[in-house]
Amino acid sequence: MLQLRSDRIASLGPTGQATERALVDGLIPTFARLALRVDSHKTYASFLRHYSLFCVATGRDPGARISEECLAAAIIWFVRTRSVNSVGSYVSALQWFHTSWGYGPLPRGPIYARVKRGLQQLFTPVDVVERKFALTLDHLYAIYNRINLHSFTDARNWAATTLGWFGLLRIREFCDARLRVRHVSITDEGLALTIAFSKTDRRPHTIRIARRNDSLCPVAALTHYLSFFRSSSSQSRSSSAPLFAASQNALRSSHLSPDSYREWLKRHSAGIGLDPHRVSGHSLRRGGTTAYFLAGVPETVIASHGRWRSTAYRVYFANNTPQFLASSLLSSYTSGRYPTLPFRTGALRPVR
Secondary structure, three states: OOOOOHHHHHOOOHHHHHHHHHHHHHHHHHHHHOOOOHHHHHHHHHHHHHHHHHHHHHOOOOOOOOOHHHHHHHHHHHOOOOOHHHHHHHHHHHHHHHHHOOOOOOOOOHHHHHHHHHHHHHHOOOOOOOOOOOOOHHHHHHHHOOOOOOOHHHHHHHHHHHHHHHHOOOHHHHOOOOOEHHHEEEOOOEEEEEEOOOOOOOOOEEEEEEOOOOOOOHHHHHHHHHHHHHOOOOOOOOOOOEOOEOOOOOOOOOEOOHHHHHHHHHHHHHHOOOOHHHOOOHHHHHHHHHHHHHOOOOHHHHHHHOOOOOHHHHHHOOOOHHHHHHHHHHHHHHOOOOOOOOOOOOOOOOOO
């Protein structure tokens, strides 16, 4: 972008003004595109392909202005193969492209609203989204007892697991080359991770994780993993290299991929008796959030630690966690105030 002084702006002639206008106008599509995150671009592109298939199947022009009837038909066709819970995101994607094509707002009138409501009434009770399993500290310890920390792969993935769980990290915040060597510092108290950018915030955010005096210590896990490079005959790693490398010989660009990590986590989760289909990288973030809540960590601290801007973190709690915690805290508060009943748990009559 050109930086012009006020005196130069005043001296611009018709040619200069035309050049400036072309420059600024040409940047409009660039900055408009930046309004969407990279992951959103991929999702919206997938939705647009789905809409194009709908148009081909029903004899419509995919580049034409979308009428209210077309929009209603599109969401009906959408829920034949997709979740009704994704209708809102699908329509948001169509709105994005509709605006980009110069057609303005989608015609979301009464017919569309009724069709959408009807789909929700019919499919919501059966189209339930099954949340990923929340891994607990006990699960982590069971995985720890299965792995071989003399193996580079297991040492690396165990360090990634502890950082992800205690740091409430999203999988792409520690895989996919986002977390680099320079983003981590180890101190006497624990370690600090700088998340360069995240799903909801493009600004750097530093997360601090305390040391533990047990086998689940994330500082010990990370230190052990990094020792593989210190003991290697290769040159020291660049500060810009991904923290979690694909191999011991990967010094700069090669990184642990999300798919590779997920496969490792699912395999070891199955080995401790969990359903691998219900385990993903998000199981760390959800499990850590639930554990912090049960430990009595204030919700404002949980939200800050996990980089949530709203109460959206509450959906990460394992099923019924808040309800059980409420009754458990009440039981602890009133414990000893009343006499213990002389009958067995589950019995309806006192034991004589």
